[in-house]
Amino acid sequence: xxxxxxxxxxxxxxxxxxxxxxxxxxxxxxxxxxxHFGLHDVSEGSIYPILLRLxxxxxxxxxxxxxxxxxxxxxxxxxxxxxxxxLEIQEEWKNLQKPVDRLLNRSVDDxx
Amino acid sequence: xxxxxxxxxxxxxxxxxxxxxxxxxxxxxxxxxxxHFGLHDVSEGSIYPILLRLxxxxxxxxxxxxxxxxxxxxxxxxxxxxxxxxLEIQEEWKNLQKPVDRLLNRSVDDxx
DNA sequence: TAAAGCTATCTTGTTTTGCAAGATAGCTTT
DNA sequence: AAAGCTATCTTGCAAAACAAGATAGCTTTA
Numbered sequence: 001x002x003x004x005x006x007x008x009x010x011x012x013x014x015x016x017x018x019x020x021x022x023x024x025x026x027x028x029x030x031x032x033x034x035x036h037f038g039l040h041d042v043s044e045g046s047i048y049p050i051l052l053r054l055x056x057x058x059x060x061x062x063x064x065x066x067x068x069x070x071x072x073x074x075x076x077x078x079x080x081x082x083x084x085x086x087l088e089i090q091e092e093w094k095n096l097q098k099p100v101d102r103l104l105n106r107s108v109d110d111x112x
Numbered sequence: 113x114x115x116x117x118x119x120x121x122x123x124x125x126x127x128x129x130x131x132x133x134x135x136x137x138x139x140x141x142x143x144x145x146x147x148h149f150g151l152h153d154v155s156e157g158s159i160y161p162i163l164l165r166l167x168x169x170x171x172x173x174x175x176x177x178x179x180x181x182x183x184x185x186x187x188x189x190x191x192x193x194x195x196x197x198x199l200e201i202q203e204e205w206k207n208l209q210k211p212v213d214r215l216l217n218r219s220v221d222d223x224x
Numbered sequence: 225t226a227a228a229g230c231t232a233t234c235t236t237g238t239t240t241t242g243c244a245a246g247a248t249a250g251c252t253t254t
Numbered sequence: 255a256a257a258g259c260t261a262t263c264t265t266g267c268a269a270a271a272c273a274a275g276a277t278a279g280c281t282t283t284a
Contacts, residue, residue: 011212012242018215028261038211046242048263070260071250093216097209099150100123103130104205124271140232158271160234182231183279 013050014089015039017078020060021086026073027051051076059085125162126201127151129190132172133198138185139163163188171197 019025019033027048034042054060059082062074078086131137131145139160146154163186166172171194174186190198 011216015212015215026261027263037215038207041243043243043245044262045244045246045264049242052263067251067260069251071262073261090216093212095150097213100127100205101209103127103149104123104202138232139234153272155272155274156233157235157273157275160232161271164234179231179280181280183233185232 011089011093012039012042012046013054014086014093016047016050017054017059017082017086017089020076021078021083024075024077026075028073054082058082123201123205124151124154124158125166126198126205128159128162129166129171129194129198129201132188133190133195136187136189138187140185166194170194 015034015037016030019030019037025033027044030051031042031044031047034047051060051062055062055076058079060076060078062076064072064074067073127146127149128142131142131149137145139156142163143154143156143159146159163172163174167174167188170191172188172190174188176184176186179185
């Protein structure tokens with residue numbers, strides 16, 4: 001039995017939108033960037049389905065491009081809708097982070 | 113269509129353990145405390161199943177007590193196992209919060 | 225005393241999220 | 255031609271959370 005809770009749930013989508021917002025990226029690259037940012041253990045079985053869903057919902061759009069060193073890559077960029085969604089997620093994250101932090105990191109003599 | 117992502121997923125369990133760790137509480141009270149801490153929109157359809165699961169997993173234990181003003185209440189407290197689990201979740205939260213924050217709140221000229 | 229309202233717990237069914245595992249295929253190196 | 259890397263996508267599953275509602279005790283009000 002493991003106590004490992006699934007803390008990532010729900011925010012991965014926002015992190016992906018945020019990375020795509022900076023620059024066009026393709027899925028494989030995305031998984032490396034997430035890793036670089038400290039989000040380890042995010043498998044491609046998570047990333048690709050999210051990308052497809054975001055595309056289906058119109059938040060990102062993809063475009064195949066040839067690579068000089070391997071197979072074709074599908075580069076994604078945010079749509080206007082996606083930018084709006086990202087702003088909302090950033091706002092929600094701020095509102096969530098504070099209370100959770102108070103709850104999980106407070107010392108014994110904090111507010112009850 | 114709504115962009116509302118489910119940011120809470122995964123950390124609610126930790127927040128509940130954290131509150132119970134402070135003092136014995138019952139489910140109904142818990143939902144009010146979560147609200148007070150800024151975690152709105154957490155329904156009892158979320159809270160009670162989590163309490164039952166935590167109890168089944170041996171992280172908390174419950175005890176019925178009469179109330180002077182209403183129906184009986186089931187007060188919960190952490191077990192040793194539960195205290196250990198809470199420490200792990202607090203650690204995970206710290207490790208998760210930083211990268212997500214960098215991703216979601218960074219300004220345009222931050223690290224790429 | 226009967227009805228309404230509040231407190232309190234729990235269940236059922238559904239949706240969303242994420243992951244493990246693996247299928248597919250192009251390109252490069254050996 | 256075989257092996258290995260890059261790259262995308264699919265299938266099937268489990269966990270998490272919620273909406274909605276069932277149940278029931280207690281208190282207040284009419």
